[in-house]
Amino acid sequence: MVESTRFRVRSGKLDRRKLTLGAAASVAAAGLPLALLAQDTGEGWEQAVRKVLGEAKPIEGKLLVDLPEIAENGNTVPFTVSVDSPMSGTDTVKTMHIIATANPQPGVATFHFSPLSGKAAVAGRMRLARTQDVIVIAELGDGRFLMHKRNVKVTIGGCGG
Amino acid sequence: MAKARIKLPEGAKVGDVIEVKTLIAHVMETGQRKDVEGKPIPRSIINAFKVTFGGQEVFAAELHPGISANPYLAFFMKVPGPGEFEFTWIDDAGVKVVERMRLNVA
Numbered sequence: 445m446v447e448s449t450r451f452r453v454r455s456g457k458l459d460r461r462k463l464t465l466g467a468a469a470s471v472a473a474a475g476l477p478l479a480l481l482a483q484d485t486g487e488g489w490e491q492a493v494r495k496v497l498g499e500a501k502p503i504e505g506k507l508l509v510d511l512p513e514i515a516e517n518g519n520t521v522p523f524t525v526s527v528d529s530p531m532s533g534t535d536t537v538k539t540m541h542i543i544a545t546a547n548p549q550p551g552v553a554t555f556h557f558s559p560l561s562g563k564a565a566v567a568g569r570m571r572l573a574r575t576q577d578v579i580v581i582a583e584l585g586d587g588r589f590l591m592h593k594r595n596v597k598v599t600i601g602g603c604g605g
Numbered sequence: 606m607a608k609a610r611i612k613l614p615e616g617a618k619v620g621d622v623i624e625v626k627t628l629i630a631h632v633m634e635t636g637q638r639k640d641v642e643g644k645p646i647p648r649s650i651i652n653a654f655k656v657t658f659g660g661q662e663v664f665a666a667e668l669h670p671g672i673s674a675n676p677y678l679a680f681f682m683k684v685p686g687p688g689e690f691e692f693t694w695i696d697d698a699g700v701k702v703v704e705r706m707r708l709n710v711a
Contacts, residue, residue, distance in 0.1 A: 520673045551671065
């Protein structure tokens with residue numbers, strides 16, 4: 445049960461206060477119009493990104509995001525995310541995060557890799573409420589971050605409502 | 606929570622990087638939807654997934670409502686030798702599903 449406690453702390457409310465404070469800064473850093481922030485209710489995707497990156501500046505790199513260009517059904521959009529990494533020594537991938545910028549709750553999932561992983565790749569299915577950008581962030585063993593953004597057009601939105 | 610399905614490759618050798626495919630039946634209710642009377646349907650999702658092999662962590666995931674119903678996850682492992690996988694899914698109600706599966710090494 446030690447592991448599940450860790451899950452809760454990482455995804456829970458503990459750092460929400462800090463996040464709200466950081467929101468404005470992250471928007472400014474990303475050079476986004478403030479109007480975007482005004483539209484947000486609750487925890488926006490900027491906060492979600494900020495929560496992962498902290499002060500770090502992500503680099504564009506060997507992060508592969510496989511998503512359909514057009515998803516007919518937003519309820520099940522298949523994804524594969526991977527980083528070309530030998531997964532040994534310090535050249536490893538610690539975690540990967542998926543953030544859906546226009547979902548009511550932008551966080552989709554966080555994946556943790558280990559020395560046993562052998563390959564930093566994971567496949568699954570996600571919900572997309574409507575056409576939007578999907579952001580994938582990978583945290584490397586040396587503390588650097590890779591980030592990649594992909595636009596997915598959604599014909600029928602997921603998430604219900 | 607209900608049935609989980611796991612697929613391991615046949616004839617893996619030590620040092621091979623194998624793909625492990627998992628699927629579990631779960632509604633993954635987002636908490637965003639409303640019922641016919643307009644009342645919100647409470648959130649009910651699997652929020653954590655963890656995989657160990659021979660007691661060592663291989664892969665773990667924190668899942669949010671953006672993951673589709675009946676979560677499918679596929680990941681990789683470099684085979685250290687023969688051993689047993691343990692897969693654990695935990696949902697919002699605290700229900701835990703644990704599956705064990707042996708990996709035979711050629």
